Amino acid sequence: MPARERYPHLPKTVEYAHIGWDFFILAAVIINLSLLLLDSLFLIGPINDTIASLTPGFHAFYDTVIHSRFITIDLFFVGIFIADVLLGWTVAIAERRYHRWFFYPFVNWYDVLGCIPLSGFRLLRVLRVVSLLNRLHRLRLIDVTSWDSYRFFAKYYDILLEELSDRIALRLLGNVQEQIVASDSLTERVIDRVILPRKAQLIHEIAQRLETTVGQAYQQNRIAIMAAIDDLVNRTLRESPEIQKLHRLPMGHTASNAMQASLSGVAQRLVDELAQGIHSTEFRQLVERTAETGFNSWLTVDETSAHVTEQVLYDILEMLKEQVRHQGWKDRYE
Structure with a gap:
């Protein structure tokens, strides 16, 4: 299967269909999490008694219609989430969205874990908002880069990534310098x-x-x-x-x-x-x-030329380390 670009250009009707489905899944997640929270509170004795005393009609309705069938209702939502993963996987294969057909569950890991019937894993499906915002941004329906919250997180994400990469680079360059010093036959x-x-x-x-x-x-x-x-x-x-x-x-x-x-x-x-x-x-x-x-x-x-060669390589790496130590993010953000 020939690979396409990461985000292939799709007709706007298809993009809008994706957006509509994303909103539907997000609504299902919110309803499911709300039911999980409400049912958890319903199991607590004092809260259950308070609801029964304040709204006896709602208490009776919830107890007979929802609480008694909660497992069935929850499995219904699980079925929706599993169908969402399978449908999304099929659509991704049809659109050739990823380089390999089996990449979908790894890229959308939060949706896969969200199928597990535990409230902690269900909460991961809220991350679907990120992909939804990305799709809306690509369609130019919104511009997330103009949001203060986006600029805030993008700034510190950039700083964190640069600091991590600099530390890794310094460690690697230092290891290479140690190998140069320890080696007796580098020049040869x-x-x-x-x-x-x-x-x-x-x-x-x-x-x-x-x-x-x-x-x-x-x-x-x-x-x-x-x-x-x-x-x-x-x-x-x-x-x-x-x-x-x-x-x-x-x-x-x-x-x-x-x-x-x-x-x-x-x-x-x-x-x-x-x-x-x-x-x-x-x-x-x-x-x-x-x-x-x-x-x-x-x-x-000879011994002199070998030492000179190793010293030149060592000094070059030291110069690169000095360049890496320079915190470029300070020039961009200060």
Whole structure:
């Protein structure tokens, strides 16, 4: 059976039918609880005598019509409540309201327990009001979020839930820190179980990022790089003794300038070719081989590196604990 959303969109007529049935069950619960209370009081001698003296007609009617048949009447209400559970279960299956067909009695546990013929369990059926209010809210017939009582309980429910989850998280993080301190081979296990199985992927990612970074850096700074190359060639030629001797010859300056322009052009084209070669397969393989060599060296574990790794993990968890300790509900409600 394919699962639908938790609250499937139903026609309004069906929703109103649900609401009408909920009101009927709530009325039956109120009547049943009232009869249970009244019959319990009727069994108390002084109260029974008081009712008989004040309203003898009602006392006689209740004693002969209701009290003498109370078990039968109570079983009638029990039958209504059992029928409500079975009908609700059938409707939930037909509407595919839950992920599995057998979820209904667990989700609506208060209705199931309310079928037990004990007043304490019958009282649980009053919780049906919660589902009724939820349905009315979904139909936008009421807006419970605007109620002061809802905001009050929602606020403290949120605070309670956050405090509980924070305590659990702190306990778990503390246990992890204790395991890190107590473990003698954490770094080795991290390398063997986490890093080495993904070694090829990590090396490929390093090479790809290096290729992308270098390529982008070159494109963004190409003009400055070419100017630096031209300046370097000019300075080298000016400081060269051979070029200085060439300047003393006729047409020496012209030849020197031509040589300078030629060398600058060659150097700039060489750098361009190198930059374009970054995206070649050969360059990527070279980077991956270099990265693999450095990767293997990085994975070599000694006592110092193991201690540093464990301390880093410990401090990260401590930072997370500090974040968890921050009571966020104070920022929301104060």
